[in-house]
Amino acid sequence: MAKDSGKAFDFKLFRRLLAFTNTYRLTFYFVAFAAIAMSGLAVLTPHLLQQAIDNALFNKDLPLLQYYLMAMLAVLLLEVLFQFSFIFYANWLGQNVIKDIRVKLFKLMTSFKMQYYDKSAVGRLTTRAVNDIETISSIFSQGLFMIISDLLKMAAIAGFMLYKSWRLSLIIFAVLPLILYATRVFQRAMKVAFEEVRNQVANLNSFVQERITGMKIVQIFTREATEHKRFNEINQKHKKAWVKTVWYNSIFFPIAEMASSIAIGLVVWYGGLNAAEGGVITLGIVTAFIQYSQMLFRPLRQIADKFNTLQMGMVAANRVFGILDTESHISNKGTELLTNAKGSISFKNVRFGYNENEEVIKDISFEVYPGETVAIVGATGAGKSTIINLLNRFYEINSGTISIDKTDIKEYTITSLRSQIAVVLQDVFLFADTILNNITLNDATISEEEVIAAAKEIGVHKFIKSLPNGYHYNVKERGSMLSSGQRQLIAFLRAYVSNPSILILDEATSSIDTYSEEMIQAATDKITEGRTSIVIAHRLATIKKADKILVMDAGKIVESGTHKELLALPNGYYKNLYEVQFMIEEAI
Structure with missing residues (x-):
């Protein structure tokens, strides 16, 4: 400075x-x-x-x-x-x-x-x-x-x-x-x-x-x-x-x-x-x-x-x-280009904290295989979203190794790494621009015809066409002209047209109505098909089909397995979460 x-x-x-x-x-x-x-x-x-x-x-x-x-x-x-x-x-x-x-x-x-x-x-x-x-x-x-x-x-x-x-x-x-x-x-x-x-x-x-x-x-x-x-x-x-x-x-x-x-x-x-x-x-x-x-x-x-x-x-x-003069950059010394990634992900003994002496991720290790859907669940502050930030190299880990296709992500150029990963966040950010430009992010290599075809594939074309000017509808600042569910659908389409090898859904269905959730669930099934996916969710009913579920608590993985396997664990953390959530939904 x-x-x-x-x-x-x-x-x-x-x-x-x-x-x-x-x-x-x-x-x-x-x-x-x-x-x-x-x-x-x-x-x-x-x-x-x-x-x-x-x-x-x-x-x-x-x-x-x-x-x-x-x-x-x-x-x-x-x-x-x-x-x-x-x-x-x-x-x-x-x-x-x-x-x-x-x-x-x-x-x-x-x-x-x-x-x-x-x-x-x-x-x-x-x-x-x-x-x-x-x-x-x-x-x-x-x-x-x-x-x-x-x-x-x-x-x-x-x-x-x-x-x-x-x-x-x-x-x-x-x-x-x-x-x-x-x-x-x-x-x-x-x-x-x-x-x-x-x-x-x-x-x-x-x-x-x-x-x-x-x-x-x-x-x-x-x-x-x-x-x-x-x-x-x-x-x-x-x-x-x-x-x-x-x-x-x-x-x-x-x-x-x-x-x-x-x-x-x-x-x-x-x-x-x-x-x-x-x-x-x-x-x-x-x-x-x-x-x-x-x-x-x-x-x-x-x-x-x-x-x-x-x-x-x-x-x-x-x-x-x-x-x-600010030195606040992620080291971009990697020389390898990540293209057409197979999608295997490995975390080995990863530790990280946003502040010194305050670890958020504590010695985590897990594997995600190509084409596999892995869900991460846990209470707020358990470290779920942090894993996504680290995979995209938004932050540098304190120790350990994160690999994609058996290569340390630090060996890849940041641009090629992030181009293979698409993220759909809970709080979708849209620019004060048309729906088309918010989907393509002004990428000239993605045509309007390709966007329309992708929208039809995941079932959101009808919704977009119902808006004034369709794909050229200006959503205003932060997408204020759309509901939260509609913004999520736009975010799903934005992720889909980028054709990622790895898809991340971060609390993508936590605050939307039932109708939008049904559309998003259909879109999720389509865009996760054949590609490695990581799903972070509070609503456990949305991750029953996941190949593997990682249960986190206080920065550690405390349980791992399929939905059925985790429910079978006596006094299991996941089982308790599921039962409490099920009872709340039943009461509602």
């Missing part, structure tokens, strides 16, 4: 960010050239104005005045041209850089361990991937190149001022230390303030996203007033963080404006007296210095403002690089 260096500006972080411009090197150089050209052109207009006053107006030379006016017009047109090119391509560069960073970040986030997401707030990650990366673009569009352009402009102006009149230059330069000191203090204060702003934005996003997602719980338990109060507190902190930045701005800019006005007043006073007494300073030079002083102080004030933008972008970059 990237850490705040504590400096007003982190050059190491800045160099790392600039590395993303290498792909667009020509554009980068052109923008830099435009910045240099703008700084050179900036000093010409006051110079031409001075020449026009001293040489043309005083001598009443109309042709010479027209010449200077045309020259000033040409300089103005060039300034407009370079400023247009500078603004457009600086922004273009910024947008392309953040596009590349966002793509890299999203790709990285899709490879993180599930454990990373177990401990990370969704709203905070969304802030990093959207808001913070967008803020980074301002480094290029409003920060870096603008500051470079202003610094070059100031250097050129300072040099020209010394060339024109070192006396007037010293008057203006005497005021500069005050503004420079104020700017430095301002920069350091704004860095801290912007860090707090980004923290509060992330907190606000996280809170809002979680409450919107869980709005049903909020309303069921009438927590509206409580959540409103908490939101108000978080929003108040967010406001205070922004007000602090406003406070610093309201102090700095009046000081800078006052210093600029004092400098201009001193120039007019000294230069005017010298010109009136016939000294070396002319009226044209005084006029030019008024413009030069404004051009010198304005960029200095703007640099402070643009440094805020740059600083905010750097804070955002620090946070984004913090995720990019």
